[in-house]
Amino acid sequence: MIRVFVFFLLVVWYPALRAQDATPDTVSQTVTVEAKxxxxxxxxxxxxxxxxxxxxxxxxxxxxxxxxxxxxxxxxxxxxxxxxxxxxxxxxxxxxxxxxxxxxxxxxxNAVSRADILTHMARFYEKNSAWKEANQYYESAKKIRQLNKDVSAAANASLHLADIALVQNDLGKAGTNVAYAIKQYQALENKTGLALSYVKLAEIYRRKKQYKKGERIIIDSALPFFRSTGYQAGRIDCFDVLGKIYFSQKRYSEAKWFFIQANTQSRELNDVEGIIRSLTSLSKVKIAIGDYNLAKRDLKEAQSLASRRGNLFLLANVKQAYASLYQKVGNVDGSENASEISDELKDSLSNIQIAQAESARAARIKVIVPKKEHTPSVSAKQDSGLLIVQLVAAALAILIVILLILKRIK
The missing domain is CATH 1.25.40.10 (Tetratricopeptide repeat domain)
Structure with a gap:
């Protein structure tokens, strides 16, 4: 009986232990494979x-x-x-x-992640000029950010809300949102956020014809902050708003200088859309002062860039500027034709945006995938089988020992 027990241990128990404890002899035999x-x-x-x-x-x-x-x-x-x-x-x-x-x-x-989703959806609607939905989602995201004390993100949402209000020429709402953003960025000492807010405030002042206030807030606050943070794109916005402020006052030489600065900075950054906008603005100044050939040259370049870019909005603005140019030089047919093309481009863009927004509105919630139980891998199954063999062997060994002890007692 003892021989049987020893044989069982040597044949079943010991190999099982060796298989479990076996390790590679060298490091070169170890291969790490990323689990899929x-x-x-x-x-x-x-x-x-x-x-x-x-x-x-x-x-x-x-x-x-x-x-x-x-x-x-x-x-x-x-x-x-x-x-x-x-x-x-x-x-x-x-x-x-x-x-x-x-x-x-x-x-x-998970409020933070929910606010991120609302912001994604708001940006999509904003991009497609669906102002009602864009405003709704930004407002919801802002409230969640405020409740979670994420003041920087809440201020950012406010600036988007200000942009939407400016598109709709709601200067009161735009001012309220900009004021909120300024307050938060001041508390955070966020110079870039403050500068962006001041640019929007300057545009509000321009539309209210408070030109001196707009000019001073750009020169004394926005530009210095952008310079200190090295945010070159922000400086382009400053030059653009200053150019518009001076153009609105018919101070054409100053407006021209700032639009040239915006154009130069845009070219340095390879900001094609910024180049198109500044060229279009420059053409308007040149039309106003009678430099028609130079205005036409600017518009020709702007039209070429906008066409290659496929930007219908900027292309429509270029065509509208062409209409103004042709009207000034007495080309009535050319002016009407350019104006019609501009309207057609705006209609096309509007139809695309409406289709995109309608597609988003038609979306429905998908069925949520339930949790799946983890399926053991092949190696796990092998380990499980080895453990069972070891347990059976141990039980048999104990049983044999008990039988031997009982036999001796008898």
Whole structure:
């Protein structure tokens, strides 16, 4: 009986222990392979620049999630999918993902991430001139930011709300939002935020014909802050607003100088849209002072750049400036033709924006994917089987020892 016990230990128990404790003899035998779990596919999706591939990877990540990936993780994946869908031009599907993610964040109480989604949607509507929805989502995001004491993000939302109010020429609402932003940025000592706020305030003053106030706030506050922070794009905005302030007062030589500065800075930054805007503004000054040939040269370059860029809004503005030029030189047909083209371009842009906004409005919440139980890997199953063998062997060994002891007692 003892021989049987020893044989059992040598054949079953000892090999099992050796298999469990076996380690590679050398470092070169160790190969690290990244587990292809949900997080792996999420990381791969972030690395690719192809939105279609990103969607495939994110769907894979969602389908194999384990219990370690909670509902907030699912919502994060939904947001990433929405952004990829927007890049693919699939607005309705993108907003379905946004709305689904928002609902999850409401359930989990993740207010910060919910505010981020609201901001994404607000920017989309703002870009497509859907002012009602843009205003609604920015306001909601701002309230959440305020409740969570994220004053910088709340101030940023206020500046967007001010932009929307300026488009609608609601100077009272624009002023209220800018004042709020200035107060928050002052508390944070955020010079860039303050400078951006002052530029918008200067535009409000310009529209109110309070030109001196607008001029001083740019020269004394906005420009110095932008210089100290090295924010060159902000300086372009300053030059643009100053140019408009002087143009509104028919101080054409000063307006021309500032528009030239905006044009020069835009070229240094390779800001094509900034170049187009400054050229169009320069042409208006030159038309006003009778430099028609120079104005035409500026508009020709602006039109070429806007056409290559495919920017209907800027191209429509260029055509409208052409209409003014032709009218000044007595070319009635040319003026009417340019004006008609400008209107057609604006209508085309408006139709595109309306279609995009309608597609977003038609979005519905998707069914939330339930949690999936983690499926053990092959290696885990092998470890489990080995453990069972060891337990059985141990039980048999103990049983044999007990039997031997009982036999001796007898």
């Amino acid at each position: 779990d949900a997080l792996y596919y999420q990381r791969q999706a972030k690395r690719t620049k192809n939105p279609t591939v990103a969607l495939q990877l994110l769907n894979k990540a969602l389908s194999i999630r384990s219990t370690t990936q909670d509902d907030n993780w699912v919502a994060d994946i939904r947001v990433e999918m929405a952004l990829a869908l927007l890049k693919s031009g699939k607005t309705k599907q993108a907003f379905s993902e946004f709305l689904t993610a928002e609902k999850i964040y409401v359930t989990t109480g």
